Amino acid sequence: MHLVEEKPSEDLTPKIRCSDNCDPDKLGSDQSCLRRIHEALRHYRALLGSDVFDELRGPADSPMAALQGALVQLTSLVQIGSFAEGSGTPPPHSQPWERPLIQHRILRQLCSFSAVMARVFAHSAATH
Numbered sequence: 001m002h003l004v005e006e007k008p009s010e011d012l013t014p015k016i017r018c019s020d021n022c023d024p025d026k027l028g029s030d031q032s033c034l035r036r037i038h039e040a041l042r043h044y045r046a047l048l049g050s051d052v053f054d055e056l057r058g059p060a061d062s063p064m065a066a067l068q069g070a071l072v073q074l075t076s077l078v079q080i081g082s083f084a085e086g087s088g089t090p091p092p093h094s095q096p097w098e099r100p101l102i103q104h105r106i107l108r109q110l111c112s113f114s115a116v117m118a119r120v121f122a123h124s125a126a127t128h
Contacts, residue, residue: 013109014039016033016113020035022120038075040113041075044106051093051099052094052102052106
């Protein structure tokens with residue numbers, strides 16, 4: 001049996017890395033952490049607007065609309081400096097049968113990223 005390991009270049013999910021300098025001392029002077037967070041928020045906005053989530057879209061007061069609105073607000077709050085505005089990396093088109101799995105994976109990754117992002121800002125706010 002041969003297991004194929006996923007190459008890091010195949011996973012386009014933005015992640016906060018140690019090299020992004022997200023510690024409180026550098027957060028105000030080094031833009032790399034905010035740039036990474038902004039990039040990830042744009043990435044998730046693009047994913048939530050893709051065909052993967054078409055069947056989950058509903059009225060303006062739906063949970064999906066609320067999540068998309070929250071990402072729009074967060075993205076606008078994190079715009080510091082001169083970031084190149086774009087829609088993020090569009091996901092490849094998906095087949096209907098694979099969408100529930102992709103949705104679950106994307107939402108789990110968004111939840112994990114949000115937890116890390118919250119820690120970055122909470123720790124920074126507590127130290128200033």
